[in-house]
Amino acid sequence: MSDQYLNMDLLRFTTAGSVDDGKSTLIGRLLYDSKSIFEDQMEAIEIASSNKGEEKVNLALLTDGLRAEREQGITIDVAYRYFATPKRKFIIADTPGHVQYTRNMVTGASTANLAIILVDARKGIVEQTKRHSFIASLLGIPHIIYCINKMDLVNHEEEVFEKTKKELVDFSSKLTTKDIRFLPISALNGDNVVNRSKNMNWYEGSTLLHTLENIHIASDQNLIDCRFPVQHVIRPQKEEFHDFRGYAGRIAGGVFKKNDEVVLLPSGFQSRIKSIQIFDNELEEAFAPMSVTMTLEDDLDVSRGDMIVRVKNQPEILQDIEMMVCWMGEKPLLSRGKYTIKHTTNEVRCIVKEILYKVDINSLHRDTEDKSINCNDIARIAVRVTKPLFVDKYNINRTTGSLIIIDESTNNTVGSGMII
Amino acid sequence: MNRYHLTHLKELEAESIFIIREVVAQFENPVLLFSGGKDSIVCHHLARKAFYPANVPFPLMHIDTGHNFEELYKFRDELVKETNARLIIASVQKSIDDGKVKEEKGINSSRNKLQTTTLLDAIEHHQFDCAMGGARRDEEKARAKERFFSHRDDFGQWDPKNQRPELWNLFNGKKSFGEHFRAFPISNWTEMDIWQYILQEKIKIPSLYFSHQRDCFIRNGVVMAKTSFTLTKPEEEITKMQVRFRTIGDATCTGATISNADNLEKIIDEVSSSRITERGGRADDKRSEAAMEDRKKEGYF
Structure with missing residues (x-):
């Protein structure tokens, strides 16, 4: 056995497409052709397909996990799928195409490095394409791959692909995403998914799987602005570690090194990093997104919710925060309403000061008149929080720039915010 | 990397x-x-x-x-x-x-x-x-x-x-x-x-995961271990087999795999070439x- 697994990394991606774009077929194809579907799973969906009277094996059944979904032939919730090649492990956040679309896609997109957006070669850009693209861009996904699917239904013609590609290039110039790629595929027949298509010799680019395996994701993390939100304080009640006081947390940005001069927020006290460790292993340096324990040279009062940062590179310390919010609650967002906010390891209360505008996610038009914010709406709002938070803009740091909003009467998560 | x-x-x-x-x-x-x-x-x-x-x-x-x-x-x-x-x-x-x-x-x-x-x-x-x-x-x-x-x-x-x-x-x-x-x-x-991590971190696991000899019988195509609390039908023949367990649950519903994998490297090779999921051997999931x-x-x- 080789030690190849010690060189594998992890790519998280989300898939978006409207109901008939062949999204489930594409995922089924990726899993099937990369040999990630097992015999007993295949057997189970073969039986289920024939029980439903379907002639072909329905690969979409692989992704329908709940009884109600299989009965109604719909997908209700974000489902996570896993597969690996010798180069990479992949996590797919598979989001349903219709019910609660925005809410689910935002959830799946929040942790993704990459989005696959399916476009039907016969139809070109439709409203859904714009909506998916906007959400991917809003959620700061660094890479988008447009898969122009069903090429078999347009005779594998290069002109059709080029025309759709041009439309997409024009449209996507409005997005903030920098890395955008285009692929002609047929998910049904497996053309350019895992194996190269014999029907599209004019296409000289990589297959989808080859692209997924090789796309450069090492620079997707912010490794410049050092941010360490303290999650938990470790004080072992043991003789041998009598004076040990460790700050446990997951690095949210940057590279921390031993002896770095740091400042503690909110107190403003300065100190130096004495040690960085994972278990009994002492490190010279650590970077995002590692979970570590740090100790400082000075004995200071530090607790959960505090943040350790560099002296010369500090986040904004804000009590009035503006954000784009995706609303996920059943009850509408209340202007002047009070909610709980979770941001990094902090929990505060907030009051909604103003709803600035609502975004029509099909036209990207800003509506300043209709300010009723219901489930699946996206809006720009301003809130005031009970104590200052240490924040960065979401497009600079997806961890220190994001927050969730909780309804205090139901304890449900009702909104997700991206700080502007 | x-x-x-x-x-x-x-x-x-x-x-x-x-x-x-x-x-x-x-x-x-x-x-x-x-x-x-x-x-x-x-x-x-x-x-x-x-x-x-x-x-x-x-x-x-x-x-x-x-x-x-x-x-x-x-x-x-x-x-x-x-x-x-x-x-x-x-x-x-x-x-x-x-x-x-x-x-x-x-x-x-x-x-x-x-x-x-x-x-x-x-x-x-x-x-x-x-x-x-x-x-x-x-x-x-x-x-x-x-x-x-x-x-x-x-x-x-x-x-x-x-x-x-x-x-x-x-x-x-x-x-x-x-x-x-x-x-x-x-x-x-x-x-x-999980297996790669156990190997990387040198984590101790029960000997049941490694290949060993055990009294077993076959039911519904699944190899089951004979224990003092498993009931067998008369036609179910008990024989010594070379097996290991991919998952460990209650002995009455956990199937064994015929295997010679007696160390972690061999287990990883076996898992990577296996065409059946680990729960494929779990009788409790097959009920419906x-x-x-x-x-x-x-x-x-």
């Missing part, structure tokens, strides 16, 4: 440690469900890493069906001693003796389903507000939609259609009085990730297409 880029195992580890610490920060009285299987062993290892040099700040709880393999009990007790862990044992036999559950009858009877009552009773008795478990989303399709932080009502039930959205690394563990949570720190790991979903809704792990 680039100097500032994590391998998939290191990234998974960082995520799981973050979640375990988050459980300790957000709940007053958490517990780690410990079966002695590889997934719960990995969870315990991650918990030790998360709080070092302090002790793990929560106990382990074993829901003991009384029908486990001898090797497993021995392993469990050694691990508890070596790592200074606190262990709570909740006994299914006691639930039966107290008349809370009724033992299944017949040749395929198993105590697997009865565990749910024992688990919910133990959670209530010890007033645990969050029970962590080693379930993974790749195990079974109903698990693919499970959250890291999974909310349970007063009756310990899971409502898959009404789950809280979970975004970024922000976990909402808020609850009303009487409710509790389940948390699954290794949700994103696959069977292969939605068997796992039904058990989870009732409050199963």
